[in-house]
Amino acid sequence: MIPPEDWCPADGLILEPNALTAVTMIDANVVVAAGPGAGKTELLAQRADFLLRTGQCPYPRRILAVSFKVDAARNLRERVRRRCGSQLAARFDSVTFHAFAKRLIDNFRPALVGPNALDPDYRIDTETRILRKQITFKDMVPLALKIVGSNAYARGGIRQTYSHVFLDEFQDCNNSQYQLVKAAFGQSTAVLTAVGDTKQRIMAFAGALDGVLQTFAADFSADPLPLYQNFRSAPRLRRMQNRMIARMDPAAASPAEDLVGEDGAIEVLKFDTASQEAEVIADRIEDWLEQGVPPSEIAILVRQQPHLVAAALGSELTARGIAFRNEQESQDLTAEPIAALVFSFLRVVADDRQPDAYAELMRIVHRSSASEQEAARFDSQVKQKLRTTRAAVRDSAFAAGEPAAWTPLVHEFLDLVSRPVLTALSPGYQQGNRLDDLIVKTLDAYSRELTVNGDPAHALRRLSEADAVRFLTIHKCKGLEFEKVVVLGVETQLFWDRNADTVMSEFFVAISRAKRHLVLTYAEYRERPDGAPWKWDELRTPHRTLLSFAEGP
Numbered sequence: 404m405i406p407p408e409d410w411c412p413a414d415g416l417i418l419e420p421n422a423l424t425a426v427t428m429i430d431a432n433v434v435v436a437a438g439p440g441a442g443k444t445e446l447l448a449q450r451a452d453f454l455l456r457t458g459q460c461p462y463p464r465r466i467l468a469v470s471f472k473v474d475a476a477r478n479l480r481e482r483v484r485r486r487c488g489s490q491l492a493a494r495f496d497s498v499t500f501h502a503f504a505k506r507l508i509d510n511f512r513p514a515l516v517g518p519n520a521l522d523p524d525y526r527i528d529t530e531t532r533i534l535r536k537q538i539t540f541k542d543m544v545p546l547a548l549k550i551v552g553s554n555a556y557a558r559g560g561i562r563q564t565y566s567h568v569f570l571d572e573f574q575d576c577n578n579s580q581y582q583l584v585k586a587a588f589g590q591s592t593a594v595l596t597a598v599g600d601t602k603q604r605i606m607a608f609a610g611a612l613d614g615v616l617q618t619f620a621a622d623f624s625a626d627p628l629p630l631y632q633n634f635r636s637a638p639r640l641r642r643m644q645n646r647m648i649a650r651m652d653p654a655a656a657s658p659a660e661d662l663v664g665e666d667g668a669i670e671v672l673k674f675d676t677a678s679q680e681a682e683v684i685a686d687r688i689e690d691w692l693e694q695g696v697p698p699s700e701i702a703i704l705v706r707q708q709p710h711l712v713a714a715a716l717g718s719e720l721t722a723r724g725i726a727f728r729n730e731q732e733s734q735d736l737t738a739e740p741i742a743a744l745v746f747s748f749l750r751v752v753a754d755d756r757q758p759d760a761y762a763e764l765m766r767i768v769h770r771s772s773a774s775e776q777e778a779a780r781f782d783s784q785v786k787q788k789l790r791t792t793r794a795a796v797r798d799s800a801f802a803a804g805e806p807a808a809w810t811p812l813v814h815e816f817l818d819l820v821s822r823p824v825l826t827a828l829s830p831g832y833q834q835g836n837r838l839d840d841l842i843v844k845t846l847d848a849y850s851r852e853l854t855v856n857g858d859p860a861h862a863l864r865r866l867s868e869a870d871a872v873r874f875l876t877i878h879k880c881k882g883l884e885f886e887k888v889v890v891l892g893v894e895t896q897l898f899w900d901r902n903a904d905t906v907m908s909e910f911f912v913a914i915s916r917a918k919r920h921l922v923l924t925y926a927e928y929r930e931r932p933d934g935a936p937w938k939w940d941e942l943r944t945p946h947r948t949l950l951s952f953a954e955g956p
């Protein structure tokens with residue numbers, strides 16, 4: 404442990420004064436409002452490092468970080484692990500609102516009574532609620548709120564557990580999420596740090612509270628600490644962002660002299676048809692990869708229905724053997740530790756040159772060994788299993804292109820790892836059928852990818868974050884960043900909303916993910932793809948207002 408005055412930002416980063424104040428704040432709540440790339444998420448990672456290393460969050464107390472998306476929660480967890488090591492990071496719980504609510508429900512379920520009572524093996528469904536047996540995702544936060552609001556024991560439990568609370572992307576907090584934060588930590592000794600950007604508020608349709616950062620500042624007596632830097636984007640991109648900021652929140656715009664420089668590129672590409680667009684963008688992607696841009700640094704963003712809008716591009720990339728990942732289907736899954744374990748196992752046995760997957764596999768497997776002796780025995784059993792499975796997979800009789808051939812191998816491996824180790828991977832796995840459901844979903848995802856061309860290595864690349872170009876909706880790309888960003892279809896048919904501010908905020912989130920190169924496309928004709936809904940306009944019009952922000956120095 405080190406004294407607070409000896410702490411320096413991890414990895415030698417230099418923090419601007421307000422960021423340093425927020426990171427090292429001892430006992431006041433703060434709210435950090437800042438634009439894209441200002442380092443808000445990094446600030447939370449640095450603050451975790453500060454609190455854990457200096458003992459401001461003393462053992463056995465923990466830090467709770469709440470995000471909106473599994474990917475964002477995992478990114479933050481990984482950043483903290485890199486900053487302060489696995490041991491200290493074990494006291495950092497980075498979860499989504501849903502996961503936080505689920506923990507509360509599982510730990511204090513008997514506090515739910517009457518029509519809210521739940522059986523121990525209750526399930527979670529996307530649509531239907533069944534008395535005692537099943538709740539929906541939408542019910543989770545309100546039920547957790549019922550528990551925390553009515554049960555002093557539950558409230559005391561979480562306050563005892565968490566000395567510090569982080570709230571990421573807080574501009575998108577809705578009323579029941581806010582009430583949950585308030586019921587859990589209002590008037591408590593927990594120190595809260597909220598970060599957000601009003602201009603990136605894209606969850607208004609889901610009830611994101613207007614002015615929630617100010618409400619939080621008032622309710623929690625939080626000091627507002629604005630940040631001014633943008634560490635992400637090259638100057639040309641920052642100037643485009645600034646033109647949007649000047650329209651959305653004129654007071655937050657930067658003076659032109661702060662944004663000088665020629666670095667970065669913005670292109671607007673017009674196409675007659677979507678298939679022409681697919682071909683040209685696939686050419687670009689191929690060039691970028693040849694130039695050494697890592698696939699994970701290329702993102703294709705689509706406002707809605709990426710599986711339809713980007714279908715032609717997907718086929719074009721598949722034909723060229725370029726792996727891509729449609730996040731709509733696989734993002735939430737790969738953030739699950741059990742899916743990560745299964746995919747790492749498959750990578751290690753299907754391909755020899757996978758040192759990272761091997762290290763990740765061993766890290767997960769070793770997490771819960773009780774003694775050193777037991778760990779050594781377990782280690783040699785796992786290694787032996789990997790050797791025999793590898794040999795089996797290389798045998799000419801093994802049907803590597805058949806999904807069914809892999810299923811028993813995965814199950815044998817999971818049996819060896821053992822049920823208690825698997826359930827310890829995530830708190831949610833101890834209850835109900837979640838673990839088994841996820842194992843089935845993971846194998847389904849692998850099967851789906853394997854049927855594309857029967858090549859296990861290709862299938863695993865498409866399921867990996869590191870080796871595949873990513874197709875994301877704007878909602879899924881929040882908080883992420885990429886060297887190259889292509890926003891497909893900047894058309895009035897796709898960028899439409901009753902509330903014009905929503906369209907602006909979403910476009911702003913999309914363009915501000917790019918570090919150096921932004922490509923905006925529109926096509927005049929988008930042929931109806933298979934599976935399109937009845938309302939699919941084939942004739943398209945460019946969104947002139949949004950595209951106009953690309954024009955300028």
Ligand SMILES: Nc1ncnc2c1ncn2[C@@H]1O[C@H](COP(=O)(O)OP(=O)(O)OP(=O)(O)O)[C@@H](O)[C@H]1O
Nearest residue numbers: 416417418438439440441442443444445634635882
């Ligand atoms: N003090 C710093 N010095 C150098 N680089 C930094 C600093 N803070 C953050 N960065 C880098 O800048 C990039 C943007 O940071 P981060 O993702 O934390 O921004 P953000 O404010 O959360 O962005 P957004 O709201 O757009 O998601 C990251 O690559 C991060 O590593």
